[in-house]
Amino acid sequence: MKLEDSLYKETLDLKKYDLPEGMRYSTLVEREEFYKEEFNLKGVKRWLENVMEKPVFAVIIGRHTGIYPGKYWEDASTTILIDEYTDLNDLKEQILDFGLL
Numbered sequence: 001m002k003l004e005d006s007l008y009k010e011t012l013d014l015k016k017y018d019l020p021e022g023m024r025y026s027t028l029v030e031r032e033e034f035y036k037e038e039f040n041l042k043g044v045k046r047w048l049e050n051v052m053e054k055p056v057f058a059v060i061i062g063r064h065t066g067i068y069p070g071k072y073w074e075d076a077s078t079t080i081l082i083d084e085y086t087d088l089n090d091l092k093e094q095i096l097d098f099g100l101l
Contacts, residue, residue, distance in 0.1 A: 025065045031099040039095075041088045056083040057091065061098050072098060 019025075026034070048055060062068030062076035080098070085091040 025067055028067060028069060028099055032096060035092060035096050035099060039092060041092060045088055056081050057095075058082075059095060059098050069099065 059080045059082060060078075061072050061080065063078070066076070068076040082091060082094050085094060
């Protein structure tokens with residue numbers, strides 16, 4: 001059994017949130033797939049152009065779900081701020097790092 005699978009199963013037993021019927025927490029693999037394949041950097045850029053020059057992003061790895069990469073177990077219940085990035089591609093790479101084993 002992969003670490004991710006065991007974390008996912010433990011989470012289902014430990015976290016008691018009322019999710020809409022048919023919904024569940026995403027796995028680390030699903031999160032990685034989303035940010036690699038579906039996350040729209042051009043859309044984010046268009047949205048941010050009218051908001052602020054260089055926003056700070058908050059990443060909450062596993063506080064609510066308990067699903068997180070093992071290397072971030074000490075940070076899983078905290079909010080991590082990403083304020084140092086060169087461009088949105090760099091930001092995306094940092095976000096992916098938080099979702100990978």
